[in-house]
Amino acid sequence: xxxxxxxxxxxxxxxxxxxxxxxxxxxxxxxxxxxxxxxxxxxxxxxxxxxxxxxxxxxxxxxxxxxxxxxxxxxxxxxxxxxxxxxxxxxxxxxxxxxxxxxxxxxxx
Numbered sequence: 001x002x003x004x005x006x007x008x009x010x011x012x013x014x015x016x017x018x019x020x021x022x023x024x025x026x027x028x029x030x031x032x033x034x035x036x037x038x039x040x041x042x043x044x045x046x047x048x049x050x051x052x053x054x055x056x057x058x059x060x061x062x063x064x065x066x067x068x069x070x071x072x073x074x075x076x077x078x079x080x081x082x083x084x085x086x087x088x089x090x091x092x093x094x095x096x097x098x099x100x101x102x103x104x105x106x107x108x109x
Contacts, residue, residue: 034098036085037085043087044057050100
C-alpha cells in the first residue's frame with residue numbers, strides 16, 4: 001500500500017508545479033532486484049571510505065563471508081552453493097547497507 005501513497009504524493013507535487021507553469025522531468029530507477037546485485041567487496045570499500053568502525057566492518061564481513069544456500073523445489077533440494085553477491089533479504093540491516101551501497105549514485109546525479 002505504501003507505493004500508492006508515494007504515487008499519489010508524486011502526482012500531487014507534479015500537478016502543483018505544472019499548474020504553476022513549470023516543466024517537470026522525472027527519472028525512476030527500478031531497484032526491485034538490486035538487493036541481489038550488491039557486490040560485497042565494493043560494499044566493504046564504501047564502508048571503509050565512510051570510516052565505519054573496524055569492529056562493525058569485521059562483523060558485517062563475517063555476516064557475508066562463507067554464506068551458502070540451496071534451492072528447494074517441492075521436496076527436492078539442490079546442492080549447496082556459495083552466495084557471492086547481495087544483501088540478506090529480510091534482514092533489518094540490509095536496507096541500511098543497500099542505501100550506503102547506492103548513495104554515491106545519487107550524489108553523482
